[in-house]
Amino acid sequence: MTTFRMPADEAEARAVQDALRARVVLDEPGPPPGTGRVTGVDVAYDDDRDLVVAAAVVLDAATLEVIAESTAEGRVTFPYVPGLLAFREIPAVLSALEGLPVDPGLVVCDGYGRAHPRRFGLASHLGVLTGLPVIGVAKNPFTFRYEQPGPRRGDFTPLLDEDEEVGRALRTQDATKPLFVSVGHRTTLDNACAHTLALARDFRQPETTRRADALCRSALREAVAGGRGPAQGSVAN
DNA sequence: GCGACAG
DNA sequence: ATCTTGTCGC
Numbered sequence: 001m002t003t004f005r006m007p008a009d010e011a012e013a014r015a016v017q018d019a020l021r022a023r024v025v026l027d028e029p030g031p032p033p034g035t036g037r038v039t040g041v042d043v044a045y046d047d048d049r050d051l052v053v054a055a056a057v058v059l060d061a062a063t064l065e066v067i068a069e070s071t072a073e074g075r076v077t078f079p080y081v082p083g084l085l086a087f088r089e090i091p092a093v094l095s096a097l098e099g100l101p102v103d104p105g106l107v108v109c110d111g112y113g114r115a116h117p118r119r120f121g122l123a124s125h126l127g128v129l130t131g132l133p134v135i136g137v138a139k140n141p142f143t144f145r146y147e148q149p150g151p152r153r154g155d156f157t158p159l160l161d162e163d164e165e166v167g168r169a170l171r172t173q174d175a176t177k178p179l180f181v182s183v184g185h186r187t188t189l190d191n192a193c194a195h196t197l198a199l200a201r202d203f204r205q206p207e208t209t210r211r212a213d214a215l216c217r218s219a220l221r222e223a224v225a226g227g228r229g230p231a232q233g234s235v236a237n
Numbered sequence: 238g239c240g241a242c243a244g
Numbered sequence: 245a246t247c248t249t250g251t252c253g254c
Binding site for chain 1: 242243
């Protein structure tokens with residue numbers, strides 16, 4: 001596990017991305033969908049109180065039942081800058097992952113992996129730092145181009161930066177807006193899409209993202225209501 | 238120079 | 245991400 005260093009400014013952050021990009025592993029297929037564990041991570045903010053709360057929720061990949069969950073509070077240490085989201089989210093996400101009592105298996109995060117201006121989005125960064133297989137599932141296409149996929153669940157089209165396929169626009173439910181899937185670390189794009197579809201069995205968003213989103217939001221509300229400073233907690237089933 | 242821009 | 249009422253629908 002590589003240690004995270006907070007860059008002093010945006011130029012340094014971009015340099016870090018350029019340096020770490022070489023460590024991304026793209027020639028492993030990753031774990032097969034429907035087996036082992038899958039973990040969703042997400043982050044909620046209260047910028048006024050300078051508070052950030054991350055959540056990690058581990059699911060059984062076959063049943064989508066919750067196996068374990070963990071939250072971590074922290075202080076906001078980096079602004080939101082398009083292309084530099086990882087520096088805002090990763091410190092709290094790493095803390096939440098470290099609080100888990102079990103191995104996370106495949107990690108699913110909100111945002112991008114290779115679908116990034118420097119091919120090193122949040123999912124890639126998190127993968128390199130933890131060594132875990134990671135995929136990125138985003139709700140919008142950022143700056144990339146794509147053709148509208150077919151109307152049915154499972155239909156997809158390439159997400160393009162110029163002529164390069166950096167991800168896919170994937171329809172996870174009939175007649176809903178597509179999600180944007182890209183590889184983070186130690187997975188292939190085919191496998192990342194297969195996992196996303198398996199996890200989006202009942203809703204447009206993957207179950208991992210839904211659970212992590214709900215957990216970090218409620219943990220943030222509790223932190224604000226209790227007026228507490230940064231704390232951490234986890235539970236297992 | 239201006240606008241667009243994951244969460 | 246976050247600020248927010250009512251409202252359509254299962």
